[in-house]
Amino acid sequence: MMNKQLCTCVLVSDFNLQNFSGYLANDPEFPVIKPVSAPFGQPIATLLNRELPCWQNTPDFAVIWTRPHSVVSAFEALLNYETVSLKNILQQVDDYCALLVNLGERVKYALIPSWVLPSYRNLFGMLDMQTEIGLTNTIMRMNLRLAENLEKATNIYVLNTHDWIAQAGAQAFSPKLWYLAKIPFDNEVFKAAVRDIKAALGGMLGYARKLVIVDLDDTLWGGIVGDAGWENLVLGGHHHIGEAYADFQRALKSIKNRGILLAIVSKNEEQVALQAIRNHPEMVLKLNDFAGWRINWQDKAQNIIDLMTEMNLGLQSAVFIDDNPAERARVKESLPEVLVPDWPEDPLLYPATLFGLRCFEMLSLSREDRDRTTMYLTENKRQEFKKTVSSLEEWLTRLNIQVQIEELRLANLQRAAQLLNKTNQMNLSTRRMSEAELMAWAEQEHCRLWTLRASDKFGDAGLTGIVSLEIHDQSAQIVDFILSCRVMGRKIEETMIATATHHAQTLGIKNVYARYIPTPKNRPCLEFFKNLSPQFRQEGDCFVREEEQAFPVPEHIELVGS
């Protein structure tokens, strides 16, 4: 379980990683990393020997960074321009992957930088991309094989070293450091690697951003719509700045397709701005690409707070993009949890700056991610419907909520682990676990974990809840109690309590309790347990129920397949 401030990281390599280790240890960004170096220059022996001190106490993650010819001997022969079959090389890649897959049992996550060749190894450039002859051709195939093999492991990720090389530029490979210290790369490569690894860890620990809030004038388009009119905005067309704004919108749309929500906070007349979005022929983003907006003349920081409250998201989920440095400074100062990136003055740099943000890392991509904006838009319809009924009870009844409860299994494991690792607000214990760890925990004889899918007449919210139970002698502990913020407040929470207590009841256990572990973000969970009816008795950080009967399922909820 990885939910602490200090993460231990085992470094395994065939070259000297001392500089990389230094950057990793001294980088002040969260989470702080304590590197543990494996025996120098022995990657295969290190992977084979699970008794080595570096593998003890279940390190949080490992970085296995090798040069291709040190672990694939057939490739070394090719480097010497000997004749080697591609099949032989790929077989050795498979063998190496088999060793890596075993790592999954030793660490929570393993990160494998892809293989690269020094750029100066390009003596025969015209042959370089030929199959069975070209070095680059072969390295590309080896990396693909590496990625394909390791995709099957749920907690091993291949990272793109080429990106770090590109960021470091012409000096990326350092013959000088190699001959003096057996360090193949310049320090800029290691700095880029640390940035990516920190971002990956942020994703694993549930700190990835979920929402991008954008300004409109001179951010989403060029010009002031209130002054110029939507017909005269700089957007698209045969104009380099217009193209850049359109590309920035495309970039935003692309991350939306990966489950990142978009919203607008802008100082404008709402109708004027919405008219521009609806009518401008070059608008890439349409109104239904935005999960919400606040377009008015109020303070932007307050608008962001209101928007996040409406969307049931914590401020730490948001990124705010605005061309105006004064607005950025205002939001940065009053809402420090919101990420406010420095933004270039030049619109031509907008798309690249967005793609350069390292804050959206996700371990997997689920159906819920792809449909997230639609789900928020559906939620807006639900809230509109709420205004037409006379009471909360009537609203809940007329939503026709169905909940499908399933035990954890391979088919729902990926989404369950994602929910476990991303949810902050309605989260009792904020455990962070890999898919393998979660499944191993749930498979224990005294543990049970259920997932909940919620749907209603407006649509399917997908897998949005997790509740788990650990059985002790005469009591049962609710360990995980997790609900997506999208469905909070519809008494699905009570259905989760009912699920857990029902199971305890079947075992003849009356005493069911939940231990609340506070974080800066999970107060909604505490409030839920405090206000629960029928009541749980609060004893310190625990909420206790001692009843023979299971907690009732709310009347308005229909259970499906429980």
Added chain:
Amino acid sequence: MALQTKIAQILFGVIDELNELRPTHEHLKKDLETPLSGDSGRLDSAGLINLIVVTEQKLAAELGRPIVLTDDRTLSQVDQVFHTLGTLADYIHLRLNEDNDE
């Protein structure tokens, strides 16, 4: 700006880079008296190698004058050249002036 001053500034930039690799309590001071190598030195062998490589890179980039600090001449007097930041600055100044004379 005098060459000696420029060299000192470049070396302080090198120290900034080296400090990124070191825990805060082991940071090197940007001071010409800062001991580097030898008995009272703060750098281990890896630290010394980083110092050499980063110094060469920065001299080439900022003065446009490549200088090699891994040649036999330098390494045969490593404890003297790398005794302090100041001795390193003096040595670089000497080498650059020699190049000018040639």
